[in-house]
Amino acid sequence: MRIAKRLLQILCLLSLCLLPADRLNGQGDGTDATGNRVLITVIEGPIGPAAVHHIERVLSKSQDLQTEAVVLQLNTPGGLADSMREIISAILLSPVPVITYVAPPGAHAASAGTYILYASHVAAMAPGTNLGAATPVAIGGMPEGLPGQPPKTEEGEKSGEAGKETDSDPLAPKDAMAAKATNDAAALIRSLAELHGRNADWAESAVRQAKSLSSAKALELNVIDLLAADLDALLRDADGRSVVMGETRRTLSTAGLPVERVEMDAITRILSVLSNPNVALVMMMLGIYGLIFEFWNPGAVVPGVVGAICLTLGLYALNQLPLDYAGLALLGLGVAFMVAEALSPSFGVLGFGGLIAFSMGAAMLVDTDVPAYQISWWLIGSMALISGSVLILLLGYTVRTYRRLPVSGSARMLGARAKVIDWTGNAGFVWVEGERWQAQSDTGLHAGQNVRIRAIKGLTLLVEPDTRAEQS
Numbered sequence: 322m323r324i325a326k327r328l329l330q331i332l333c334l335l336s337l338c339l340l341p342a343d344r345l346n347g348q349g350d351g352t353d354a355t356g357n358r359v360l361i362t363v364i365e366g367p368i369g370p371a372a373v374h375h376i377e378r379v380l381s382k383s384q385d386l387q388t389e390a391v392v393l394q395l396n397t398p399g400g401l402a403d404s405m406r407e408i409i410s411a412i413l414l415s416p417v418p419v420i421t422y423v424a425p426p427g428a429h430a431a432s433a434g435t436y437i438l439y440a441s442h443v444a445a446m447a448p449g450t451n452l453g454a455a456t457p458v459a460i461g462g463m464p465e466g467l468p469g470q471p472p473k474t475e476e477g478e479k480s481g482e483a484g485k486e487t488d489s490d491p492l493a494p495k496d497a498m499a500a501k502a503t504n505d506a507a508a509l510i511r512s513l514a515e516l517h518g519r520n521a522d523w524a525e526s527a528v529r530q531a532k533s534l535s536s537a538k539a540l541e542l543n544v545i546d547l548l549a550a551d552l553d554a555l556l557r558d559a560d561g562r563s564v565v566m567g568e569t570r571r572t573l574s575t576a577g578l579p580v581e582r583v584e585m586d587a588i589t590r591i592l593s594v595l596s597n598p599n600v601a602l603v604m605m606m607l608g609i610y611g612l613i614f615e616f617w618n619p620g621a622v623v624p625g626v627v628g629a630i631c632l633t634l635g636l637y638a639l640n641q642l643p644l645d646y647a648g649l650a651l652l653g654l655g656v657a658f659m660v661a662e663a664l665s666p667s668f669g670v671l672g673f674g675g676l677i678a679f680s681m682g683a684a685m686l687v688d689t690d691v692p693a694y695q696i697s698w699w700l701i702g703s704m705a706l707i708s709g710s711v712l713i714l715l716l717g718y719t720v721r722t723y724r725r726l727p728v729s730g731s732a733r734m735l736g737a738r739a740k741v742i743d744w745t746g747n748a749g750f751v752w753v754e755g756e757r758w759q760a761q762s763d764t765g766l767h768a769g770q771n772v773r774i775r776a777i778k779g780l781t782l783l784v785e786p787d788t789r790a791e792q793s
Contacts, residue, residue: 359556359575361392362583368400368433370641371585371593373407379583383417390418390575392555393441396425399432403643409440409513418442418564418573422555423450423536435527438545439513442564443573445547445555446536452544453533503529517565520544552580592641598687598696601638606704608632609656610711639686648685655679659708673709680705734774738787741770751784760784 362379364372376393383391412419421441423430426449430438435452438444446452507528514521520543526532539545546562549555560576585593594600611628615621639649658675683701739753744766751760751772760782766772772784 357578358386358388359390359392359578359580360386360388360583361394361552361580363394363396365396366398368397368404368408368437369593370401370404370596371589372400373404373411374592375585375589376408377411378586378589380411380415380417380419382583384415388417388581389578390420390443390559390573391415392420392422392552392580393437394422394424395430395434395437396423396428397430397432397434399434401643402433405433405436408437409509412437412440412442416566418566418571420445420555420559422549422552423447423452424552426450431533435524436510436513439510439517439519439524442517442566443547443559443562444517444519444545445549445559446539446545448536448548448550450536451533452536452539453527454531519546556580595634595638596641598639598642599700601635601642602683602686602696602700602704604631604635604638605652605656606708608635609659613659642687644687645685648682648687651678651682652686653682655682676705676708679708734777734782737774739772739774739782739784741766741768741772743768744770751782753782758782762786 360379360383362375364376366372379391379393419441420443421430421438422445423434423438424447426447428447428450430446430450430452432454435454438452507525510524510528511521514524523532523534523542523544534542534544536545536548540548547555547558549558556575556578559573562573563570564573595604608628608631611624611626611631613628615625615628618624655675655678658671658678662672662675680701683696683704684698687695734753737753739751739758739760741760742750742752742757744750747763747765748759748761749766751758753774759780760772761778762772762784764786766784766786771787773787774782775785776783
């Protein structure tokens with residue numbers, strides 16, 4: 322029955338995870354099975370593992386259907402450096418042209434979004450949008466500005482104004498690690514700009530000086546290719562453009578083509594939730610407590626199954642994120658100590674040590690400066706408070722258990738009260754718990770006297786006068 326229950330629960334979870342999306346939400350109107358259409362998908366929020374999975378899936382579908390182009394409608398504050406590079410690689414290797422469209426009005430392609438825009442075969446924006454370092458978020462630990470130099474965000478700054486700095490080399494970060502990260506990022510975005518014939522100088526300044534641009538100014542400075550008010554205008558303006566596809570060039574023919582929208586499937590949605598480090602931490606804690614309750618009550622089944630699943634999902638989610646291995650080691654050590662406290666109570670030493678290690682590890686766990694992928698201090702504090710409360714309850718239960726008198730065996734009689742039946746010299750008989758026992762004492766006793774059992778020697782009780790009974 323236990324095996325059947327576990328298999329049923331696992332199958333239910335797998336069924337939930339493997340449910341396909343309702344459809345790929347096509348808005349086509351009876352077009353051919355392949356070609357003669359444009360795929361469009363919306364990428365909103367931080368760039369992370371879920372966005373990578375979704376974009377790769379869309380590009381794969383576009384290749385299978387041999388579509389004319391893929392439109393990525395982008396609105397992002399930035400994201401993880403590793404995820405950004407995976408998306409750039411997927412775009413550059415795609416046999417289908419990719420049009421990145423920053424929309425709707427009010428959207429932005431900041432930080433990692435700027436790189437993706439530059440990597441696309443056609444870069445387009447809607448009026449009222451912006452790109453560049455619009456937020457102070459660093460990509461993969463890259464500094465948002467230069468030490469001692471405020472970031473420049475004014476639109477349309479002329480290149481000559483940048484030369485009015487007093488430093489001999491105003492674009493050189495003073496920290497060696499910051500310089501490496503900045504130079505690497507600048508080289509990447511410059512190479513992307515040169516690949517598609519866009520403004521490489523401004524691209525580098527967006528990295529080194531955290532500059533940003535409006536959509537109109539971006540078109541004027543050749544940062545983007547098109548300014549389109551809506552999707553129809555975008556496809557109409559992109560028609561006839563020649564784009565670089567590897568070592569060849571291709572002319573787009575997008576005007577009037579039907580558009581098929583591709584939404585995230587169920588697995589990608591689950592991944593987008595799990596890739597949140599706060600959710601991953603909660604899943605891990607649920608897994609840990611589920612296993613602890615299973616150890617406390619072997620055979621309960623449900624806590625163990627739920628705990629194992631939650632712990633596995635939490636570890637999978639963390640595997641999608643840039644981890645600090647010192648934080649991961651502290652996290653694992655804290656978990657081990659808390660589980661050890663549940664299995665072999667040590668009056669809180671292991672438990673509270675594990676709690677401290679777990680909190681420190683959680684704070685260090687995700688190695689990124691992107692706010693969307695950092696663990697909330699409120700969550701860490703809440704988890705620490707809950708864990709501390711559980712450990713205090715566990716410690717109190719342990720202390721009460723050790724203080725409780727035995728309920729079976731000869732040890733349960735130690736300290737029990739008895740009454741002398743008859744006594745001669747240092748030996749006699751006492752009545753205790755409904756039985757007549759032979760007893761010995763170092764002091765003389767008399768019949769009817771109350772005594773207390775201090776030890777057991779074979780079948781003989783060693784007793785002493787019960788002073789508390791005599792005083793009362």
